[in-house]
Amino acid sequence: MGIIDAAFDSIGGVFSDQWKDVITAGHFNEHTLVTPGVRRNSQNGRGGNYGAEDILSNGSIIYVPENTAAFVFSQAGIEQVITTPGGYEYRNGQATVFDEKDRAEGGLGRIFVQQAAERIGFGGMSPDSKRVAFVNLRELRGIRFGTHGPLAYNDLYYGADLEIYAYGMMSVRVCDPTLAIRNFVPANCSSYSLDDSRARHQLTGEFLTSFVAAANALSSTYRVSQLPSQTVALGEKIREGSDNAGTWPTRFGLELVSVAIENIEFSEQSRELVRQFSEKRMGVRAYEDVSQRAADISAQQLIAQGVRDNGLGDGGAMVFGMNLAGSLDPRNASVVGAASAAEGAQSKVEQDKPSIDSQVETLKKLKELLDAGILTQDEFDAKKRQVLGL
Known part of the structure; x- marks a missing residue:
């Protein structure tokens, strides 16, 4: 009884698997690496291809979308790889009466008889097993x-x-x-x-x-x-x-x-390490800034003391008229430098008498030094009389 059932199953399977297939890739999402081939069973309500999923008939079409590679697997592993997009006719499958080449080589009767006889020995199943899968070549x-x-x-x-x-x-x-x-x-x-x-x-x-x-x-x-x-x-x-x-x-x-x-x-430990490093670095910069300002103030005080002790000399008017502020920069001048500038300007005073505008400008400079505390009131009055020639 089992042999008879297998015979009927074999004949029914041969008829079902005669249809040629149209196969394309299944659904891809963003992370799909491999997706199985999908057989088209119907189109616009028409079609009735319900053959076995692992049987490929000669003349079947495999559609390969862009950025995919089609793999045809047999019992032994990878049988064929298709990496170029397009439609390809499969020729290494099961013979079918719907394929012109198969009919010419074997004839209708021979195709049915051979396949049915082969399947009976396997309980009505085909020993062939072919499947298609697609590899995603996109990023x-x-x-x-x-x-x-x-x-x-x-x-x-x-x-x-x-x-x-x-x-x-x-x-x-x-x-x-x-x-x-x-x-x-x-x-x-x-x-x-x-x-x-x-x-x-x-x-x-x-x-x-x-x-x-x-x-x-x-x-x-x-x-x-x-x-x-x-x-x-x-x-x-x-x-x-x-x-x-x-x-x-x-x-x-x-x-x-x-x-x-x-x-x-x-991490919490590294965050604390970075915080401590930043605080110490800010403290060092603040200390350096304060130290520089303190050095500038100290230099200015030394210059002021030198002016008080030595005066501005007889050429004071011309010294102030020739940008005394630059010569008294605490970073590049000293009391001796200021005195040298005053002595160098003495000869110029003797040659040219200052104009009214020059006298006014000199008095303004003197007043600024008085307001800054560099000159005393007595020194200012003495220099004022000297500039005005009183």
């Missing part, structure tokens, strides 16, 4: 990463190893679809996504290991606050690495395309 973006524990970053600006938490996104792309199918996608799997936690954990774990090494390679040049702007350099360092993410192209057929750092946070 797979928005793969988030984040450190579960602090990473050590040797920041030369602070002169210490800082503990940081880094968060961001990366993107990868299939660079060798055959290698990706053989080494990254699980065996006998025609649907695989990087949303799968096991796949994501493998990639992000290796990426973070490479990220730490690449970040510290840049620490001699960039401060930790500059890392978000150095994502291109980080990506290059990771790809150049000899392990972890740097080996993806040769191990998994995947390559790292880009890295985006959204946020870097200090």
